[in-house]
Amino acid sequence: MTTKTPLVEMKNISIAFGGVKAVDDVSVDLHEGEVVGLLGHNGAGKSTLIKILSGAYHANAGEIYISGEKAHIANPRDARNYNIETIYQTLALADNLDAASNLFLGREIVTNVGTVDDDAMEAETRKIMGRLNPNFEKFSSPVSALSGGQRQSVAIARAVYFNAKILIMDEPTAALGPHETQMVSELIQQLKSEGIGIFLISHDIHDVMDLCDRASVMKNGKLVGTVNVDEVTDDDLLGMIILGKHPHENKEDA
Amino acid sequence: MKDSAKKFVSNVGIDPRLLGMIGALVVLWVVFDLWTGGRFLTPRNLFNISVQTSSVAIMATGMVFVIVTRHIDLSVGSLLGFIGMSVAALQVHVLPDIVGLGHWSIWIIASVAAVLMGLVIGAAQGWVIGYLTVPAFIVTLGGLLIYRGAMWWVTEGQTVSPLDPNFKLLGGGAEGTLGETLSWAFGLFASFAAVVLIILSRRRKANHGFVVKPVWAEGVLIALAVGLIMGFVWTLNSYPIAKGARARVAEARGLELTDTLSLNHGVAIPVVILLLVTVAMTIVSKRTRFGRYIYATGGNPEAAELSGINTRMLTVKVFALMGALTGISAVVASARLGSVDVGLGTLDELRVIAAAVIGGTALAGGFGTIYGAVIGAAIMQTLQSGMASVGVDAPLQNMVVGFVLVVAVWIDIVYRRKVGV
Numbered sequence: 001m002t003t004k005t006p007l008v009e010m011k012n013i014s015i016a017f018g019g020v021k022a023v024d025d026v027s028v029d030l031h032e033g034e035v036v037g038l039l040g041h042n043g044a045g046k047s048t049l050i051k052i053l054s055g056a057y058h059a060n061a062g063e064i065y066i067s068g069e070k071a072h073i074a075n076p077r078d079a080r081n082y083n084i085e086t087i088y089q090t091l092a093l094a095d096n097l098d099a100a101s102n103l104f105l106g107r108e109i110v111t112n113v114g115t116v117d118d119d120a121m122e123a124e125t126r127k128i129m130g131r132l133n134p135n136f137e138k139f140s141s142p143v144s145a146l147s148g149g150q151r152q153s154v155a156i157a158r159a160v161y162f163n164a165k166i167l168i169m170d171e172p173t174a175a176l177g178p179h180e181t182q183m184v185s186e187l188i189q190q191l192k193s194e195g196i197g198i199f200l201i202s203h204d205i206h207d208v209m210d211l212c213d214r215a216s217v218m219k220n221g222k223l224v225g226t227v228n229v230d231e232v233t234d235d236d237l238l239g240m241i242i243l244g245k246h247p248h249e250n251k252e253d254a
Numbered sequence: 255m256k257d258s259a260k261k262f263v264s265n266v267g268i269d270p271r272l273l274g275m276i277g278a279l280v281v282l283w284v285v286f287d288l289w290t291g292g293r294f295l296t297p298r299n300l301f302n303i304s305v306q307t308s309s310v311a312i313m314a315t316g317m318v319f320v321i322v323t324r325h326i327d328l329s330v331g332s333l334l335g336f337i338g339m340s341v342a343a344l345q346v347h348v349l350p351d352i353v354g355l356g357h358w359s360i361w362i363i364a365s366v367a368a369v370l371m372g373l374v375i376g377a378a379q380g381w382v383i384g385y386l387t388v389p390a391f392i393v394t395l396g397g398l399l400i401y402r403g404a405m406w407w408v409t410e411g412q413t414v415s416p417l418d419p420n421f422k423l424l425g426g427g428a429e430g431t432l433g434e435t436l437s438w439a440f441g442l443f444a445s446f447a448a449v450v451l452i453i454l455s456r457r458r459k460a461n462h463g464f465v466v467k468p469v470w471a472e473g474v475l476i477a478l479a480v481g482l483i484m485g486f487v488w489t490l491n492s493y494p495i496a497k498g499a500r501a502r503v504a505e506a507r508g509l510e511l512t513d514t515l516s517l518n519h520g521v522a523i524p525v526v527i528l529l530l531v532t533v534a535m536t537i538v539s540k541r542t543r544f545g546r547y548i549y550a551t552g553g554n555p556e557a558a559e560l561s562g563i564n565t566r567m568l569t570v571k572v573f574a575l576m577g578a579l580t581g582i583s584a585v586v587a588s589a590r591l592g593s594v595d596v597g598l599g600t601l602d603e604l605r606v607i608a609a610a611v612i613g614g615t616a617l618a619g620g621f622g623t624i625y626g627a628v629i630g631a632a633i634m635q636t637l638q639s640g641m642a643s644v645g646v647d648a649p650l651q652n653m654v655v656g657f658v659l660v661v662a663v664w665i666d667i668v669y670r671r672k673v674g675v
C-alpha cells in the first residue's frame with residue numbers, strides 16, 4: 001500500500017438509529033487519485049457511512065482524519081469546507097427549482113449588491129452541462145420536469161463543479177442508461193487522474209472491478225474487509241457481499 | 255386558449271397563472287358592474303376596495319413564505335388585534351404624557367413599536383416551531399388564543415379611541431392619500447422603474463448570450479406595465495373629495511379653496527404601503543438567498559439541509575417576517591378604523607390564508623408567488639364588496655367566499671397537473 005498520508009481516514013465509526021446499529025465500528029480510507037468502491041447489500045450501511053463523512057449524520061463513535069488531521073464535520077457546510085462533495089443516492093434536489101438553482105444551492109453566485117445572480121448561474125450551468133451531458137436543454141424548467149438521467153446529471157454536475165478534493169458518489173448511475181453510464185465512468189477516470197479521491201458506492205460488481213483501486217465490503221453495518229481489486233475475482237467479492245467471508249484475511253490485515 | 259394566443263403570451267413572457275388571476279378579477283368586476291347597473295366600476299368603489307384590500311394583502315405576502323416552507327400561521331388575526339390594541343393604548347394613554355398630545359413623533363413611535371412587537375412575537379413562535387419542533391399548526395393555534403386573550407388585558411376590553419390624527423393617515427380616507435400631484439409622480443416613478451428593470455434584465459441576458467424575447471414582445475410588456483400603473487393612478491385621481499371634506503383636505507395640501515378647485519383622492523397611503531411591501535417581498539423571494547432557501551426548503555427540506563441551509567433558523571426568520579408584516583397590517587387596519595375594539599382582526603387569519611391560496615400558493619409547500627397572494631386578496635375583497643353592493647346578506651357572502659376558495663384551489667391543482675409542476 002501507499003505510504004503517503006491518506007486523504008480521508010474514517011476510524012472505528014459507529015452509529016445507531018434507535019436500536020439498529022446501522023454502522024458498527026467501520027474503518028475505511030481513501031488516497032489522492034484513488035477510487036475506493038463501497039459494496040454491500042441494501043441496508044448494509046453504505047449510505048449511512050458516507051453521510052457521516054458528508055456531515056448529514058453524526059457518528060456516535062469514531063474519528064475522521066482529512067490529510068492526516070482530525071476533522072470536525074458537524075454539518076454539510078463543514079464537509080463542503082473540506083472540499084468534500086457528495087452525490088446522494090436520493091440526489092437531494094429541490095424539485096421545484098431549476099437546474100442552476102439546485103447546482104448552486106447554498107453557494108449562490110451573487111451580484112455586487114448581494115442579490116442572487118440567476119443569469120450568471122445559468123451561464124455556468126450551461127457550461128458544465130455542456131461538458132457532462134451535452135443533450136441537456138431544460139435550463140428553465142423545475143427539475144421535477146426532468147428525466148431520471150437528467151436529474152442525476154444535475155446532481156453530478158453539482159458535485160463536480162466546486163473543485164472537490166474528495167468525491168462521494170452514492171449509486172451515481174442508478175437511473176442512467178448504458179450510454180450515460182459510460183459517460184460517468186469516463187468522468188470518474190478523468191477526476192481520478194486529476195488527483196481527486198472518490199468513494200464509489202455501487203451495486204454493479206463489474207463497475208467496481210473496472211473503476212476502483214480498492215473495494216470495501218460491508219454487511220449488516222460491519223466491515224467485512226477491504227481488498228485490492230487487482231488481487232480478487234468477481235466471485236471473491238460476491239462471497240464477501242453475500243457470505244461476509246474475507247477471501248484472504250492475511251493480506252489486508254497488516 | 256388558441257395556439258396563436260398561447261404563443262403571444264409565452265413570447266411576452268407573462269406567467270399564464272398571473273394572466274388567469276387578473277382575468278378572474280376583471281370578470282368579477284364586470285359581472286358586479288353589470289349587476290349593479292354601473293355602480294361597481296367607479297373610482298370611488300375601486301378606491302375603497304384598494305384600501306380595504308391592503309391590510310389582508312400585506313399579511314398575505316408573508317403567509318406565502320410561511321406556506322411555501324410547509325408551515326401555517328393561524329395566529330395573524332389575533333396578533334393583529336393584540337398589536338393594534340397595544341399601539342392604540344400606547345398612543346392614546348402613554349405617549350401624550352411623555353411627548354405631549356398630538357406630537358408629530360407619535361405616529362412614528364407607534365408604527366415602529368407595532369413592527370417590532372410583531373417581529374419579536376413572530377420570531378418566538380418560529381423558534382418554538384423550528385427548534386422545539388412543535389408543529390406550526392399547534393403553535394399558532396395556541397397563539398391565536400393567547401393573543402386574543404392578551405388583547406383584552408391591555409385595556410380590560412375597552413375600546414381605545416381616538417387615535418393620533420397623523421397615525422390615522424396611514425389607514426387611508428380623504429386625507430390619507432398621496433393627493434393628485436404626488437400620485438402622478440408616484441405612477442411616473444413606478445413606470446420608469448418598470449421600464450428600466452425590463453431593459454436591464456434584457457441586456458443582462460443578452461450579455462450572457464441567452465436567447466432574448468423579440469423586441470416587440472418587450473414593447474408589449476412595457477406598454478402593459480406602464481398602462482396598468484398609470485391607469486390605476488388615473489382612476490384613483492378621478493375620485494373627487496366629498497364636499498364636507500374639501501376645506502380640510504385643501505388646507506392639508508396647502509391649496510387655496512375655491513369653488514372651481516378640483517380636489518381628488520389619488521392613491522391611498524395604505525395602498526402605497528402595500529405596493530412597497532409587494533415590491534420588497536418580490537425582491538426577497540426572487541433575488542435573495544433567503545428567498546431562494548425558502549423555496550428550496552419547501553421543495554425538499556432534506557435537500558436544503560444537505561446543501562448546508564440552516565432550515566431551523568430559516569423557520570425563525572420566516573415567522574419573524576410574518577410577524578413584522580402583521581405589525582404593519584395592524585397599523586393600517588387600526589388607522590383605517592380610527593379606534594380599536596377587541597374584535598379587531600377577528601378571522602383575518604382565514605382571509606389571509608385564503609388570499610395566499612387563491613393566489614396559487616400550494617399548501618404542500620414549494621410553490622407560491624407574492625403577486626399571486628396580493629391579487630388573491632383583491633379577489634376576496636372584490637367578492638365581499640360586490641356581494642354587499644348587490645345586497646347579498648352576510649351569511650350567504652361567507653358561503654360564497656368559502657365555495658370560491660375550494661373551487662380556486664381545485665382549478666390550481668388541475669392547472670399544475672396539466673403543466674406538470
Ligand SMILES: Nc1ncnc2c1ncn2[C@@H]1O[C@H](COP(=O)(O)OP(=O)(O)O)[C@@H](O)[C@H]1O
Pocket residue numbers: 017020021022040041042043044045046047048049
Ligand atoms: N435516518 C434513519 N433512521 C433510521 N434508520 C436508518 C436511517 N438511515 C438508515 N437507517 C437504517 O440503517 C441501515 C443502513 O441503511 P443504509 O445506510 O441506507 O444502507 P445501504 O445504503 O447500504 O443500502 C438500514 O437498516 C436502514 O434502515
Ligand SMILES: [Mg+2]
Pocket residue numbers: 046047048089170
Ligand atoms: Mg444506500
